[in-house]
């Protein structure tokens with residue numbers, strides 16, 4: 001199983017033309033990535049069918065940015081985990097800071113979504129991270145550990161054996177500010193230690209991605225850190241050239 005992951009969160013950016021162009025570029029370049037590296041793309045929901053079709057013979061894996069915590073029924077506008085699974089999705093983001101802050105998703109809702117994803121045999125990518133104010137108050141580790149613990153309390157620590165965690169400091173998302181490799185490594189190590197205190201084997205196998213303005217210029221040093229197992233990339237995942245450059249750094 002690949003040990004590094006480069007995950008591209010397109011957010012609300014796509015069109016059929018842009019999706020075709022981006023995935024053609026990624027398909028053409030993915031073979032040149034280090035063998036230990038898995039590339040995952042997270043297009044907006046309406047483009048999943050197009051992406052599934054274009055990734056049929058590709059090593060690139062399909063992800064989705066959001067999911068309902070409900071299984072089915074009268075929930076107008078929502079999309080269930082089994083629907084995502086039906087379109088070949090393998091990874092689903094839960095708890096992205098934009099969902100937490102702009103759509104008021106609570107720890108409890110994030111945990112319910114996490115469980116819905118696993119119930120449909122897909123892998124949740126649990127996003128966590130502190131705001132600038134929390135970092136300045138020295139609350140970073142308390143905040144991220146509480147966000148992880150909310151899922152452990154709901155789903156059990158063993159559930160993290162089939163999940164990915166993405167540490168994304170809110171102040172680094174889309175701002176051009178990146179946590180230094182040392183800052184990121186310190187938080188990743190603390191998250192792993194927090195999980196290890198409850199199950200050391202799960203902690204050891206847990207993939208912890210870093211996110212927040214990752215670019216070709218910053219990726220190599222970040223990915224060289226002992227507890228950083230890849231990146232969740234927003235802006236720089238919208239161009240095949242820049243996303244592939246980040247993938248190249250994931251040795």
Ligand code: PGA
Pocket residue numbers: 009168172173174175176211212213214232233234235236
């Ligand atoms: P960014 O986004 O790379 O544009 O900062 C990362 C994310 O929000 O996942």
